[in-house]
Amino acid sequence: MRLPIIDADGHVFEPFDMWIERLPEQYHDRAWRRERAEDGTEQILFYGHPTTMEWTVGTLCTPGGLAEGGRLDIDLDTEVDRGVDDPVRRIELMDEQGIAVSVLFPTMTLGLDDIPEVDFRNAYARAYNDWICEFCAEDPIRLRWAGVIPLADLEFALAEAERVLAAGATTVMLSPIPTPSGQTLGSAELDAFWSMMETAGVPVVVHASNPGSPSLRIHKLLKNRAQWQMGVPFQLQIGIMYVIDGGVLERHPDLEVGFFEGDVGWLPHWLGRLDETYQKMALVVDVPVRSAVEQFKAQCVISGEPADSGLGATVALIGAENLLWASDWPHQDGAWPDPIALLRDRPDLTSEQKRSIFVDSPARFYRIDLDEVMAHLGEGWSRSAAIPS
Numbered sequence: 001m002r003l004p005i006i007d008a009d010g011h012v013f014e015p016f017d018m019w020i021e022r023l024p025e026q027y028h029d030r031a032w033r034r035e036r037a038e039d040g041t042e043q044i045l046f047y048g049h050p051t052t053m054e055w056t057v058g059t060l061c062t063p064g065g066l067a068e069g070g071r072l073d074i075d076l077d078t079e080v081d082r083g084v085d086d087p088v089r090r091i092e093l094m095d096e097q098g099i100a101v102s103v104l105f106p107t108m109t110l111g112l113d114d115i116p117e118v119d120f121r122n123a124y125a126r127a128y129n130d131w132i133c134e135f136c137a138e139d140p141i142r143l144r145w146a147g148v149i150p151l152a153d154l155e156f157a158l159a160e161a162e163r164v165l166a167a168g169a170t171t172v173m174l175s176p177i178p179t180p181s182g183q184t185l186g187s188a189e190l191d192a193f194w195s196m197m198e199t200a201g202v203p204v205v206v207h208a209s210n211p212g213s214p215s216l217r218i219h220k221l222l223k224n225r226a227q228w229q230m231g232v233p234f235q236l237q238i239g240i241m242y243v244i245d246g247g248v249l250e251r252h253p254d255l256e257v258g259f260f261e262g263d264v265g266w267l268p269h270w271l272g273r274l275d276e277t278y279q280k281m282a283l284v285v286d287v288p289v290r291s292a293v294e295q296f297k298a299q300c301v302i303s304g305e306p307a308d309s310g311l312g313a314t315v316a317l318i319g320a321e322n323l324l325w326a327s328d329w330p331h332q333d334g335a336w337p338d339p340i341a342l343l344r345d346r347p348d349l350t351s352e353q354k355r356s357i358f359v360d361s362p363a364r365f366y367r368i369d370l371d372e373v374m375a376h377l378g379e380g381w382s383r384s385a386a387i388p389s
Contacts, residue, residue, distance in 0.1 A: 001380065001381065001382040001384075001385040001386075002098050002100075002380055002381050002382070002385055002388065003098075003355070003358060003359060003381075003382070003383070003385040003386070003387065003388055004100035004101070004359055004370065004373055004374060004377065004381050004382075004383060005098060005099050005100055005101075005325065005340065005358045005359060005388070006099075006100060006101045006102075006103070006324075006325070006358070006359055006362040006363060006366070006368065007094075007099050007101065007102040007103065007325070007326060007327045007329070008103055008258075008260070008303050008324035008325060008326045008362040008365070008366070009103065009105060009205075009207070009260045009261055009303050009324070009326035009327070009328060010099075010102040010103065010104050010105070010326070010327055010328070010329050011084075011104065011105050011106065011107050011328065011329065011330060011331055011334075012084055012085060012090075012104050012105075012106060012107065012132065012135060013057070013060075013061050013076070013080075013084040013085055013107045013108070013330070014032075014085070014106060014107060014108050014109060014128060014131065015085050016032055016033060016034045018127070018131050019031035019032050019033075019127065022127035022130060022131060023123055023124065023127050024123055027120050027123055027124075029048055030046070030047040030048055030120065031046075032044070032045070032046055032108050033045040033046075034057070034076075041073075042056045042057070042058075042073075042075075044057060054072065055072040055073075055074075055332075056072065056073050056074055056075065056076065057076050058073075058074035058075045058076035058077075058079055058080050059071060059072055059073070059074040059332055060107070060331065060332055061074075061076060061080045061084050061107070061330045061331070061332070062074050062079070062080060062330065062332055063329060063330055063331070063332060063334055063335075063336040063337065064332065064336040064337060065332035066332045066333070067332075067336070070332070080330070081093060081330065083329075083330070084330050085135075087135045087136065087137075087138035087139070087143060088138060090102070090138075090143065091138065091139055091142060091143070094142065097327075097329075097340070098340060098388055099327070100142065100373055100377055100381060101141070101142050101143075101144060101362075101368060101373060102142065102143060102144065103144040103145070103146065103170055103171065103362070103366060104132060104135070104136065104143065104144065104145050104146065105146050105173060105205075105207055105260075106128055106132070106148060106173075107331070109124065109125070109128045109148055110175075110207065110208075110209040110210060111209055111210035112124060112125060112148060112150055112175065112209070113150055113151075113152070113175040113177055113209065114177075114209075114210055118150075118152050118153050118156075121150045121152065121153075122150060122153055122156045122160070125148045125149065125150050125160060126160060128148055129147050129148060129160070129163075129164050129167075129169075132145045132146075132147075133145060133164070133167045133168065133169070136168070140168060141372060141373060141376045142373075142376070142377075144170035144171075144366065144368070145168075145169055145170060146169060146170065146171045146172060146173040146205055146207075147160070147161065147163075147164025147165070147167075147169035147171075147172045147173065148172075148173050149161050149164075149172045149173065149174060149193075150175070151174060151175075151183060151190060151193065152183070154189070154190065154192065154193065157193055158192060158193060158196060161193065161196060161197070162196070165200060165202060169202075170202075170366050170367075170368075171202060171203050171204065171205050171258075171366060172197065172202065172204055172205070173205050173206075173207050174204060174205070174206050174207070175206075175207070175209045176206045176207075176208065176209070176235040176236055176238055176239030176259075177209060177210075177235060177238070184242040184246060185206065185239055185242040185243050185246065185248065186242035186243055186244075186245060186246015186247065186248055187246065188246075188247075188251075191248075191251065191252075194248055194251070194252045194255055195252065197255060198252045198254050198255040201254075201367070202367075203256040203257065203258060203365050203366060203367070204255070204256070204257050204258070205257075205258040205259075205260055206236065206239040206243070206257060206258065206259050206260070207260045207261055208231075208232045208233075208235045208236055208260065208261040208262045209235065210231075232261065232262045232263070233262040233263045233266055234262075235262055236259045236260075236261075236262030236302075237262075237266065237270050239259055240259055240267075240270060240271075240296070240300075241270075241274065243257060243300075244274060244288070244292050244295055244296070245274065247286070247288065249295045249298075249299045249300075250288055250289060250290070250295070253299070255299060256299050256300070256301070256365065257299060257300050257301075258300065258301045258302065258303065258324070258365060259300065259301075259302045259303075260302070260303045260304070260326065261303065261304060261326070261328060262304055263304040263305050263308050263310075264302050264303070264304040264305070264308050264310065264311050264314045264323065265308045265309055265310015265311060265313065265314060266310065267296075267302055267310075267314045267317070267318070268310075268313055268314055268317045271292045271293045271296055271317070272292075272293070274292035275291045275292045275293060278291075278292075293317065293318075296318060296322070297318050297319065297322060300322065301322045301323065301324055301361065301365050302314070302318075302322065302323055302324070303323065303324040303325070303326045304326070305328075305335060305342075306325060306326075306335050306339060306342040306343040306346075307335065307342045311323070311346070311348075311349075312346070312348030312349060315349060315353060315357075320349070320352075320353035320354075320356040320357050320361060321356055321360070321361050321364070322361070323357050323361060324357060324361050324362045324365060325339075325340075325343055325357045325358050325362070326339075327339040327340075340358075340388055343357060343358065344387055344388060351387055354387050355387060358387070359383070370383060
């Protein structure tokens with residue numbers, strides 16, 4: 001019998017032709033495009049200009065693709081598992097991996113908030129949301145999706161959030177990086193959005209986006225590696241600080257927020273430092289009623305690399321109920337080679353904690369009806385099954 005593991009953060013790869021098919025014609029010249037140079041090498045264009053990726057999108061969509069033994073030139077069309085853009089194959093792959101439910105996030109749309117034109121950004125989000133909704137319609141119980149919501153245009157954000165929730169989105173995804181207009185996730189002007197999510201009872205996911213975002217001002221030391229080293233966790237640290245320090249959780253006590261794909265081991269230090277600065281600077285800051293740790297434990301979850309050396313310490317602080325397992329499949333920097341084994345084999349967690357992280361915590365956060373899932377899966381799956389070996 002197999003445990004109904006929930007992948008809290010899996011990914012798809014948006015087909016290049018999808019942008020031309022779904023974006024209004026006036027944006028075709030700046031949409032993502034893939035071309036071949038005369039020597040056959042891949043060239044990815046955005047806004048009509050070549051990007052500076054040091055590897056192909058096929059390598060990007062291959063777990064371990066940049067590790068020793070990987071390649072920089074993996075071909076998306078012939079060498080990548082079609083589960084990246086084919087929902088039928090994705091369900092087959094989940095069966096092979098032992099995953100009951102996947103909550104899916106984008107790949108090329110993760111950098112949405114770096115697009116300077118608000119109208120293009122909005123059209124881009126809408127195009128992706130339509131495509132992923134249709135993708136998950138293949139099996140809406142096992143394939144769940146996050147609607148992508150840019151916040152620079154609040155009127156659009158509210159309308160698009162209402163639209164994707166009506167279409168069946170399990171959650172909505174925000175970028176942790178401040179918008180070009182100077183808003184942060186803690187800005188009071190965004191309260192209408194937080195109120196909508198709170199009233200709807202829908203969790204919000206703040207997902208790490210482009211680690212090379214100009215908003216982070218991280219220079220390309222050691223090429224792109226430094227951006228992944230620094231930019232990914234730094235984004236979530238920024239997001240958590242603004243949500244807590246901006247008073248979002250205090251103003252919206254029934255809101256739940258997840259912070260995804262930026263590792264987890266740094267969280268005890270970051271929350272502890274927030275509380276320390278409240279104490280040391282009480283004369284110049286608004287000290288919250290609840291500590292940062294208390295707010296996070298009551299209203300937040302985090303997900304990241306299951307091999308993170310600090311994961312055990314984070315569970316000790318916030319509890320296994322506030323940490324979700326994620327594969328990050330198919331990204332090259334995701335959990336690899338076996339994302340389930342990386343958590344299963346940890347000696348610093350109990351079986352009960354692992355079961356919570358694999359199944360109960362993501363089910364609670366995402367409001368997934370496990371009875372419905374089990375009835376849909378049929379024989380071979382059991383909530384009382386042992387942790388997979």
